[in-house]
Amino acid sequence: MENNQKHIIKTDNLSIGYTSKKYINLIASNLNIDLKPGNLVCLLGKNGIGKSTLLRTLTKVQPAIDGDIFINQKNLNEISNSNLSKQLSVVLTEKLPESSLSVFELIALGRQPYTNWVGQLNTKDIKIIETALEETNTKHLMQAKYYQLSDGQLQKVLIARALAQNTDIIILDEPTAHLDIHHTIETFTLLKKLADKYGKTIIISTHEINLALQLADELWLMTPKKFVTGKTNNLIENNQLNNLFSSSLIHFDKEMKQFTISKSN
Amino acid sequence: MIYPINSYHKTFTILTISLVLIFILNISLGSVFIPFKQTLLALLNENTKNDAWKTIILNYRLPKAITAILVGSGLSISGLLMQTLFRNPLAGPFVLGISSGASLGVAILILGASFIGVNITAFAYTNWGLAIAASLGAFLVLSAVLLAAIKVRNTMSILIIGLMFGSLTAAVISVLAYFSSANQLQQYLFWSFGSLGNLTWHEISTFFVIFLIGLLLVTFIIKPLNSLLLGENYAKSMGVNIKLTRNITLISTSLLTGVITAFSGPIAFIGLAVPHLTKLLFKTSNHKTLIPAVAISGAIIMLICDSIAQLPNSEYTLPINAITSLFGAPIIIWLLIRKRKIY
Numbered sequence: 076m077e078n079n080q081k082h083i084i085k086t087d088n089l090s091i092g093y094t095s096k097k098y099i100n101l102i103a104s105n106l107n108i109d110l111k112p113g114n115l116v117c118l119l120g121k122n123g124i125g126k127s128t129l130l131r132t133l134t135k136v137q138p139a140i141d142g143d144i145f146i147n148q149k150n151l152n153e154i155s156n157s158n159l160s161k162q163l164s165v166v167l168t169e170k171l172p173e174s175s176l177s178v179f180e181l182i183a184l185g186r187q188p189y190t191n192w193v194g195q196l197n198t199k200d201i202k203i204i205e206t207a208l209e210e211t212n213t214k215h216l217m218q219a220k221y222y223q224l225s226d227g228q229l230q231k232v233l234i235a236r237a238l239a240q241n242t243d244i245i246i247l248d249e250p251t252a253h254l255d256i257h258h259t260i261e262t263f264t265l266l267k268k269l270a271d272k273y274g275k276t277i278i279i280s281t282h283e284i285n286l287a288l289q290l291a292d293e294l295w296l297m298t299p300k301k302f303v304t305g306k307t308n309n310l311i312e313n314n315q316l317n318n319l320f321s322s323s324l325i326h327f328d329k330e331m332k333q334f335t336i337s338k339s340n
Numbered sequence: 341m342i343y344p345i346n347s348y349h350k351t352f353t354i355l356t357i358s359l360v361l362i363f364i365l366n367i368s369l370g371s372v373f374i375p376f377k378q379t380l381l382a383l384l385n386e387n388t389k390n391d392a393w394k395t396i397i398l399n400y401r402l403p404k405a406i407t408a409i410l411v412g413s414g415l416s417i418s419g420l421l422m423q424t425l426f427r428n429p430l431a432g433p434f435v436l437g438i439s440s441g442a443s444l445g446v447a448i449l450i451l452g453a454s455f456i457g458v459n460i461t462a463f464a465y466t467n468w469g470l471a472i473a474a475s476l477g478a479f480l481v482l483s484a485v486l487l488a489a490i491k492v493r494n495t496m497s498i499l500i501i502g503l504m505f506g507s508l509t510a511a512v513i514s515v516l517a518y519f520s521s522a523n524q525l526q527q528y529l530f531w532s533f534g535s536l537g538n539l540t541w542h543e544i545s546t547f548f549v550i551f552l553i554g555l556l557l558v559t560f561i562i563k564p565l566n567s568l569l570l571g572e573n574y575a576k577s578m579g580v581n582i583k584l585t586r587n588i589t590l591i592s593t594s595l596l597t598g599v600i601t602a603f604s605g606p607i608a609f610i611g612l613a614v615p616h617l618t619k620l621l622f623k624t625s626n627h628k629t630l631i632p633a634v635a636i637s638g639a640i641i642m643l644i645c646d647s648i649a650q651l652p653n654s655e656y657t658l659p660i661n662a663i664t665s666l667f668g669a670p671i672i673i674w675l676l677i678r679k680r681k682i683y
Contacts, residue, residue: 160579
């Protein structure tokens with residue numbers, strides 16, 4: 076049987092976009108996802124194609140225009156925010172508002188779905204925070220204020236916060252947008268490790284196609300024509316990556332597993 | 341593992357001892373000279389050498405000092421809540437026009453009576469009447485500013501909108517004042533100077549009950565306010581009910597600012613300056629620490645301002661509003677000029 080493992084995220088003919096009083100701005104439609112747990116997924120697509128909109132819809136930040144989303148076999152519309160916060164955590168691109176939170180306090184906020192009404196941490200919470208600090212290699216930073224961190228350190232701390240939230244799914248919107256190549260690779264390998272070691276389902280939108288091809292278990296390709304999901308190697312074999320950029324400037328080289336500049340003869 | 345959340349026991353102990361000392365000092369000072377030892381005797385309800393002294397202390401100075409504590413801590417907590425909710429370091433009850441809203445409520449009650457032609461004077465002068473009118477006025481303006489803040493994310497714009505609401509309410513009050521009798525006008529004017537004194541024990545108990553309700557509501561939003569430090573989207577992803585949190589913050593700040601403004605007049609700068617001074621001292625953004633910390637600091641600073649306003653051993657009392665502005669405005673200017681980050 077093919078489906079011996081249950082899906083963790085599934086969508087049925089999902090349409091995403093923005094609604095206002097006057098009109099509906101449809102960004103993408105007919106999105107069908109059937110994702111099994113424990114995979115590192117990279118969402119690829121050119122700028123403005125709707126990657127962030129898809130992630131925002133999956134995380135219930137904005138409503139779907141049409142179609143259904145199922146998280147752990149339950150319709151997203153029927154999952155309360157507090158329940159969802161125990162199944163799905165996020166790392167966002169937006170700048171944090173100014174505050175003097177310490178790294179430890181910031182990561183500890185991830186325990187909020189589980190703590191009592193004043194947010195008291197118990198020994199189990201502390202232990203989970205400690206694991207998050209160790210997994211992301213940020214323990215030496217825990218006393219620092221978050222605004223003292225470099226972009227690379229901050230990204231690890233934000234991932235640690237999501238880890239502390241102890242959810243099956245972590246969704247990250249362009250986690251490596253501001254990072255140099257060293258920190259980008261570090262972040263990707265960290266996420267891959269978390270998917271493999273803890274069986275977490277990790278979804279990231281990214282422009283790091285070469286890294287995605289090397290590390291991702293599964294790719295979601297958003298092209299103007301259609302939305303394709305599948306195992307990384309299958310998509311390479313089927314020439315699906317060539318559709319990503321409808322441009323004569325670059326094409327995907329199957330042998331080298333990367334995009335190269337098209338030679339104009 | 342070392343638990344790196346500072347509980348600030350030492351700072352809290354020092355602050356609390358300072359509060360008690362300044363409280364006693366505040367009571368021992370006033371237009372009538374009363375020896376320090378006699379002050380303590382009166383406070384312990386022992387007989388003093390001069391019976392008048394005991395009356396002055398128990399029926400005038402003690403209620404005034406308690407009012408100062410309630411006003412100082414309430415305004416400071418309101419300021420802190422607004423700074424977090426608006427994600428704006430310059431938010432405060434006065435800057436955002438909330439105090440003006442409360443003033444409008446009181447003005448409509450005192451001045452508007454003749455304007456509408458209905459005699460509600462009897463109701464107007466009861467404490468509940470003033471408190472309800474001021475809280476409603478505060479709530480109205482705060483909701484309007486918040487509605488604008490949801491649409492306009494820009495920090496500067498929100499502050500300007502708050503100022504505009506302040507101007508609007510001031511204009512309405514001017515119109516009301518134009519049609520009022522000299523008697524009503526005087527009543528309103530004295531109220532607007534701000535005053536911590538003249539409250540009977542009965543009035544203070546009314547004040548205290550509403551203050552406690554506001555404070556009780558605040559305890560329910562400590563946790564969501566902390567997650568709001570990461571922004572609304574993160575807070576939502578951690579299961580926080582943003583709407584509920586915003587509403588509770590609105591209601592508790594309206595209650596606190598409303599009741600304070602009703603009983604003591606519009607008092608400027610405490611709500612804006614005290615949270616910043618406290619954050620400098622505690623170097624934390626955690627509301628579990630900050631809320632009690634700003635409450636104690638606010639009380640201390642209000643007591644100091646009141647002691648100065650008394651001009652000890654003289655017959656004069658300065659308007660408390662002038663003293664808090666003289667203290668608060670330079671602090672804000674200093675904080676901004678220093679060019680260090682303020683939160």
